[in-house]
Structures are given as C-alpha cells and as structure tokens.
Amino acid sequence: MIRILLADNHTLFQESFIDQLERYHHFSVVGSSTDGDITIKKALSLTPNILLTDVTLPGVDILNTITRLHQQLPNLKIVILTRLDDASLADTLMNAGASGYLLKSWPMSKISDTLIHITKGEYLDTPFGSASAEKSDDRKETNTYPSRLSARETEILRLIAAGQSNKSIAGSLKISIRTVETHRFRMKKKLGVKSIIECVQFALKNNIA
Numbered sequence: 001m002i003r004i005l006l007a008d009n010h011t012l013f014q015e016s017f018i019d020q021l022e023r024y025h026h027f028s029v030v031g032s033s034t035d036g037d038i039t040i041k042k043a044l045s046l047t048p049n050i051l052l053t054d055v056t057l058p059g060v061d062i063l064n065t066i067t068r069l070h071q072q073l074p075n076l077k078i079v080i081l082t083r084l085d086d087a088s089l090a091d092t093l094m095n096a097g098a099s100g101y102l103l104k105s106w107p108m109s110k111i112s113d114t115l116i117h118i119t120k121g122e123y124l125d126t127p128f129g130s131a132s133a134e135k136s137d138d139r140k141e142t143n144t145y146p147s148r149l150s151a152r153e154t155e156i157l158r159l160i161a162a163g164q165s166n167k168s169i170a171g172s173l174k175i176s177i178r179t180v181e182t183h184r185f186r187m188k189k190k191l192g193v194k195s196i197i198e199c200v201q202f203a204l205k206n207n208i209a
Contacts, residue, residue, distance in 0.1 A: 002119050005046055006032045007039040007053035007060075008081070013104075024112045036060035043069055043076065049119055050077045052102075055084060055093070066097045070176040077118055081111075094186075095152050097179040149190060154208060156183045160196060161203040 004027055008014050011034065018029045031046045033039040036059035043051055051069065055062045066078050077099040080090070090101035100118045102111055149157065152173075159169045166184075170177045187199055202208075 001028050002026050002050060002115065003046070003048040004029045004115075005039070005042055005048040005051045006081075007034075007051065007057055008032075009034045009054070009056070009058055020108045021112065024108070026112070026116060034058070036065065040065065040069065043073060047073065048076070050079055050099075050115060052079050052081050052115075055080055055082050055089070062093065063096050066093070067176070070097050070178060074176065074178060079115065079118060091150065094182070095150065095179075097176055097182065099182070149187065153183050153187050153190075156180060157187055157199060157203050158208050160184070161200045161208065 004021070006014055006018060006029055008017070014032050014034075018032065021027050022029060030048055031042045033042050034057075036057055039051070039053065039057065039060070053060075053062070053065075062080075069076055069078060078097065079100040079102060080093055080098050081102045081104060083104050085103055085105075093101060100114060102114055106114075155173070156169055159172065164172070166177050166180045169180050173180075184196060184199075188194065188196070191199060191202055193199060193202065
C-alpha cells in the first residue's frame with residue numbers, strides 16, 4: 001500500500017481527488033493539509049511514502065520545503081500536483097529533488113500509474129513523463145553533445161567523470177544524494193545509454209570532463 005500525504009489549499013479538490021485516488025487499491029491517503037507548516041508537521045509524523053503537493057500552497061517556499069524534507073526524511077518522495085503546465089518550473093523542481101511533476105488535468109489512471117512508477121524508483125526522464133519518449137530512438141542515433149542536458153546535469157556528469165562519488169557530489173553542490181541519483185538516472189535516459197560508464201565515455205568524448 002502506497003501511503004500518500006496530500007497538500008492542497010482547495011478542500012473541495014482534496015475531497016474529490018482522495019475519493020478518486022483511493023478507488024485504486026494501491027493507495028491510502030493517510031493525511032491532508034492546506035498550508036505549509038501543517039504539511040511539514042504531518043510529513044514528519046505520518047511518514048508517508050509520497051508527499052503530493054501543489055506549488056501554490058500558502059506559506060510554502062516549495063524549493064526550501066523540498067530541501068528541508070529531504071534532509072529530515074530522505075526516503076520521502078515529493079511529487080508536485082498542479083494546474084501549472086510550465087516545463088521550466090517543472091525542470092527547476094525536478095532539479096531541486098522532486099520525484100515527479102503531475103498535472104491536475106491528467107486522468108486519474110495516468111496519475112495513478114505515474115505514482116506507482118515513482119514509488120518503485122523509476123524516475124521519469126522529463127518532468128511530464130512521456131514528452132521525450134517518442135524521441136528515444138533519435139537520442140540513441142545522435143550521440144553528439146546536446147542542449148538536452150541541463151546545466152546541473154552537465155556539472156554532475158563532469159564530477160562523475162572526475163571520479164567523485166554520489167556523496168562527494170552532493171556535498172560539493174549542497175544537494176541531497178537522492179537528487180544526485182535522480183540526475184544520474186535522467187542523464188542515462190537522455191543520452192540513450194544504460195550505464196554510468198557510458199555517460200563517462202560520452203563526457204570524455206565531448207570534452208565535458
């Protein structure tokens with residue numbers, strides 16, 4: 001059973017969403033909140049598997065909240081659920097350590113499937129999940145240094161190529177080890193490779209190291 005803490009300041013949405021999500025027997029919503037302080041307190045006391053939160057929650061600096069909760073609950077997966085169809089925002093939050101970025105406009109079946117994948121640690125290679133899936137074959141064929149790696153991913157790849165561990169990279173960049181692992185996964189997906197060794201080979205070939 002996947003334990004969910006839902007944070008959203010619209011109580012009617014909460015009630016409707018919980019009713020629909022719990023029809024899928026994988027999930028149990030163990031709590032809900034409408035503001036930042038309560039969200040953090042409930043996350044610490046209820047220890048859910050997933051915190052499902054909007055970005056516009058009152059009293060919440062979402063980037064600070066992600067960092068703070070990852071420090072105190074390193075196994076907690078923080079997933080954004082919002083109406084904001086904003087790829088730039090999604091990328092920022094994923095880079096900060098969010099495990100996913102879901103839109104409220106998605107059908108519940110897609111939200112459910114995505115949450116299950118995230119719980120299993122199957123991180124998505126783009127904030128919106130499948131946006132780059134159709135181009136995966138093109139990625140494998142075109143192995144030149146692309147703009148598809150973000151600045152942070154390029155920085156982490158350079159440190160990996162220099163022989164640094166996840167722990168060392170996290171310390172150098174002042175991010176969580178979990179965030180480093182997320183970036184590693186996304187780099188492999190974006191570059192169309194299966195191992196971090198192939199990522200390092202790519203870095204050396206393209207003068208990233």
